Amino acid sequence: MLLNLVEISSIASIKETVGGILSLISNPAAISSDLIRLIELDPPLTAKILRVANSSNYATAQTIDDIQQALIWIGFDTLKEIVLTQKMSEIYHNGTPVFGYSRLQLWRHNLAVALLAKTIYRHEFGEKGNKAYAAGLMHDIGVIVEDQLLHKDFIQMLQSLKDTPQSLSDGEVSLFGYDHGLVGKSLAENWNFPAELIDGIGFHHNPGGAREEYRLFVKTIFISDYLMLEQGYGYVAMPLPDREILQQYVMDLGLQWHALHAIVELVLEELKKDERKGYLTA
Numbered sequence: 001m002l003l004n005l006v007e008i009s010s011i012a013s014i015k016e017t018v019g020g021i022l023s024l025i026s027n028p029a030a031i032s033s034d035l036i037r038l039i040e041l042d043p044p045l046t047a048k049i050l051r052v053a054n055s056s057n058y059a060t061a062q063t064i065d066d067i068q069q070a071l072i073w074i075g076f077d078t079l080k081e082i083v084l085t086q087k088m089s090e091i092y093h094n095g096t097p098v099f100g101y102s103r104l105q106l107w108r109h110n111l112a113v114a115l116l117a118k119t120i121y122r123h124e125f126g127e128k129g130n131k132a133y134a135a136g137l138m139h140d141i142g143v144i145v146e147d148q149l150l151h152k153d154f155i156q157m158l159q160s161l162k163d164t165p166q167s168l169s170d171g172e173v174s175l176f177g178y179d180h181g182l183v184g185k186s187l188a189e190n191w192n193f194p195a196e197l198i199d200g201i202g203f204h205h206n207p208g209g210a211r212e213e214y215r216l217f218v219k220t221i222f223i224s225d226y227l228m229l230e231q232g233y234g235y236v237a238m239p240l241p242d243r244e245i246l247q248q249y250v251m252d253l254g255l256q257w258h259a260l261h262a263i264v265e266l267v268l269e270e271l272k273k274d275e276r277k278g279y280l281t282a
């Protein structure tokens, strides 16, 4: 059904690079030459990375004009993050805002959730957070699939959310019979994403459905999603889930509220900086 259409849509164009990056993220021992080869096949991506490497954040006396050099300056983790972000941004282009929804807002939402999930992992669990960043960036990929491939029905669904305030998932289920979590999960399985990511995407509104070993990871995505929606990084007007659920997940992860608030502040600052630099435009 829907996923057959993905193969002929612009979404399919990111499959190879995104798949390559994800396997590098889940296998940190993989050699960086694989990544460099992947990047060099993509001139707009190469240009973007060189632009970042030559930006004031990484100011050097010399001009960086190849990916190998860029890697030395910005580091492997940042490089992976830029590649994933740039490739994912490609599917959020165009589109006209309708009923408060726009692809740009959806893109900003995904970036905000990615940044928060990664920062929670770094601060609270001492991990680099590459996987959390990837899951945050892709958790709502099902929405853009619906928007691109079922556009008319998608608009009708947005209209129904406007008429009857309800969660996006409820609106989708009553109209399509499934929600964006399930669409994203099917895409992630179809593209052979790592299992942790499949669950992160598929169960971000319902972490209880995830495999036991990934449940805390998925709860991090839920928490990041919730807090960023609360901070105005949403993409469609809808009521937030019961706050008690959020509180329960925060407790399950052993997070302290004051630490979490401080992390959110840090991320909001970071997002404002990105906004000023024009990074939040798809």
Ligand SMILES: [Fe+2]
Binding pocket: 139, 140, 180, 204, 205
């Ligand atoms: Fe979602």
Ligand SMILES: [Fe+2]
Binding pocket: 109, 113, 139, 140, 225
């Ligand atoms: Fe979301």
